[in-house]
Amino acid sequence: MDILNELPEEKFNQVDDLLAFVSIYDDQARLEAYRQMLNACRDKLRGQVCLEAGAGAGVFSEWMARMGARKVYAVEVNPLLCRLARERLAHYPNVEVIQADIQNFKPLEPVDVLVHELFGQLLYDEDVLALENLPFQPKTMLPARARLACGCVPASRLVDTTVTPSVLQQLEGVLVSGLFDEEGLALTDTVLTWQPGAVQCSVEKDISHLSGELLYFGLEIWFNGRPICRAGECSNWSYVWTPRAGNRFALRFEPAGRGMQVRFAWLD
Numbered sequence: 001m002d003i004l005n006e007l008p009e010e011k012f013n014q015v016d017d018l019l020a021f022v023s024i025y026d027d028q029a030r031l032e033a034y035r036q037m038l039n040a041c042r043d044k045l046r047g048q049v050c051l052e053a054g055a056g057a058g059v060f061s062e063w064m065a066r067m068g069a070r071k072v073y074a075v076e077v078n079p080l081l082c083r084l085a086r087e088r089l090a091h092y093p094n095v096e097v098i099q100a101d102i103q104n105f106k107p108l109e110p111v112d113v114l115v116h117e118l119f120g121q122l123l124y125d126e127d128v129l130a131l132e133n134l135p136f137q138p139k140t141m142l143p144a145r146a147r148l149a150c151g152c153v154p155a156s157r158l159v160d161t162t163v164t165p166s167v168l169q170q171l172e173g174v175l176v177s178g179l180f181d182e183e184g185l186a187l188t189d190t191v192l193t194w195q196p197g198a199v200q201c202s203v204e205k206d207i208s209h210l211s212g213e214l215l216y217f218g219l220e221i222w223f224n225g226r227p228i229c230r231a232g233e234c235s236n237w238s239y240v241w242t243p244r245a246g247n248r249f250a251l252r253f254e255p256a257g258r259g260m261q262v263r264f265a266w267l268d
């Protein structure tokens, strides 16, 4: 979905994010993984103060209310998504929808469980870092582990009449999501990991042991010692591709005006 007419910048950004974030609800595998995660934590949620950080349309907040949370804060920075969440959650007296950046939100009571899905396709390219700067300390964060991994495949396996070898050549040094519709690729090598309080936003990675002319990255979200969402299985996260131009690369994430800046370069 693209916005086609001229709009004031603020309005454009709000609607652009709205369109991006409503489309994540198409990903049934993602929703089901989160539903199962929350269900497995039902006893932790019941009677507790819960918070959805980056609530979007408030689906997880609704589930937590239904699972018996005593109080749910649904915190969402985008005013248009906040409106959607308010509509969805209007009939839950114990759910409060708050339009705020999670980094500025101070709940009136201690938060027992914080639920979030702030992962980008490259792990740190959305807003998971906001969780490092919370003005409160939740007892439990769900999920609390993710990794960005990579692998290589022969280009001959994937090139077609649209993305030809010549097209690929033009993409050296460029990370492109969704370039191919491949599914189920092995995420053999860890590139970066995330855990609350243990972020790793920069890496130099040696891939000389991998064979194949196409490098791909894929995200994995973990719960209870196993991946629950994965690029290639959950449509919300596609593989990110780039033609291989060496055996070592650097990947770095830096906060930018809006979102995160991703820097990628081949080292040799």
Ligand SMILES: C[S@@+](CC[C@H](N)C(=O)[O-])C[C@H]1O[C@@H](n2cnc3c(N)ncnc32)[C@H](O)[C@@H]1O
Binding pocket: 017, 021, 024, 052, 053, 054, 055, 056, 057, 058, 059, 060, 075, 076, 077, 078, 081, 100, 101, 102, 103, 116, 117, 118, 119, 127, 130
């Ligand atoms: C990927 S969506 C997830 C929505 C919902 N939690 C879900 O998983 O269905 C991320 C949401 O977080 C919001 N968001 C991103 N950074 C935020 C921040 N710092 N504070 C509050 N909301 C934020 C975005 O506007 C977006 O609606």
